Amino acid sequence: MSRDLPMTGEQSGATAPRAIPDLTAILVVAGAAWRELARRRRLFSLGLLLLLPVVLLLAVSLWYPGVAPGDLLLNLLARNVYIPFLLPIVAMALGAPAISEPIAEGTLVYFWTRPLNRRALYLGRLLAAALVACGLVVLSLAAVLITLIAGGFGGLSLDVMRMYAELTVVTLLGTVAYTAVFGCFGAGFKRPLVPALLLVFGWENMVADIPQRIQEWTLRFHLRNLVHWPDAKPTDLRGILEELVGRILVRPPVPVWQSVLILLVIIAVSTVVGTYLLRRRQLDRQE
Numbered sequence: 001m002s003r004d005l006p007m008t009g010e011q012s013g014a015t016a017p018r019a020i021p022d023l024t025a026i027l028v029v030a031g032a033a034w035r036e037l038a039r040r041r042r043l044f045s046l047g048l049l050l051l052l053p054v055v056l057l058l059a060v061s062l063w064y065p066g067v068a069p070g071d072l073l074l075n076l077l078a079r080n081v082y083i084p085f086l087l088p089i090v091a092m093a094l095g096a097p098a099i100s101e102p103i104a105e106g107t108l109v110y111f112w113t114r115p116l117n118r119r120a121l122y123l124g125r126l127l128a129a130a131l132v133a134c135g136l137v138v139l140s141l142a143a144v145l146i147t148l149i150a151g152g153f154g155g156l157s158l159d160v161m162r163m164y165a166e167l168t169v170v171t172l173l174g175t176v177a178y179t180a181v182f183g184c185f186g187a188g189f190k191r192p193l194v195p196a197l198l199l200v201f202g203w204e205n206m207v208a209d210i211p212q213r214i215q216e217w218t219l220r221f222h223l224r225n226l227v228h229w230p231d232a233k234p235t236d237l238r239g240i241l242e243e244l245v246g247r248i249l250v251r252p253p254v255p256v257w258q259s260v261l262i263l264l265v266i267i268a269v270s271t272v273v274g275t276y277l278l279r280r281r282q283l284d285r286q287e
Contacts, residue, residue: 025117029124030131033098037132042093050086050140053077054147061151070153071163075227077144078167083174083223084208086140088200090133091178096196098129099186099274122278126183126271133175141168166227173263174223180267181219184274219266222259 037043056077060068099122145164149156181199185192208220215221 025120026124026127029121030127033125033128034131037094037098037128043132043136046090046093046136047139049089050136051143052086053081053140053144056081057144057147057151057153061153068153070148070157070160073148073153074144074160074163074167075229078170078227079224082137082167082171083227084204084220087137087171087174087223088178088196088204090136091175091182092193092196092200094129094133095126095179095182096186096192098125099183099278100189100192101186103186104190118279119275122183122187122275123271126180126274129183130176130179133179134172137171137175138168141171170223170226173226173260174219177219177223177263177267177270180270180274184270184277187274187277216254216262219263222254222262225254225259226256 057073060073102125141164148160182192182196185195189195204218204220208215208218208224
């Protein structure tokens, strides 16, 4: 089979159908993949999992004796729940299967009813996976904000809204980055969950907190670098912990723009490599 074009009717004397423009093809494939992903039962499981931050906030409101600042809670949720756990899990559950499952099931070839290059096919399915993943994360963040407002955490303030906006941007950027990486794994591996798990819970777990430059070779580090600590008195618990951690991690800070640039490069490179891997892969009706 051709890597980019299907067998047309030219061999039987029929006129070959005109190729679909790339942008149109990407949108059509994305729409079909979006409907496919939206019907998956795993979305319900992911939705329940993304309620974990709400459960943690409710636990804090029940057992914490004082009033915990809302912006501090958002920061802690970003650093310790969303970035190291929820974002990779959601992207892993949607990004890798969006590419690997139709290849394994032999259904990806059915998109070749008209001339359609693999670049458009890959980008369309990756776009659908990223949109669904980002939608789930946005709903989770909205539930967190509602809980902060109604749960007795000091109400809505400028600091809370600023931290919430920052958390939204960072988590969406992280979701797209992880989805792009795992989509690339889906195009290159028959069992993409294995390298995905090794990356998230192996490499990133071991390296992200090492007080050396090697930690910059993880997505987790750069995502955390984009979430700043809220202002707090040095006598509170957060101030003490931050000072202790600062003494351990003595190193020049990484500029925010550098972390953003690295994440965007990771998204671009993963997308290009994933497209290349799909072009090189033999697509049969069943692998």
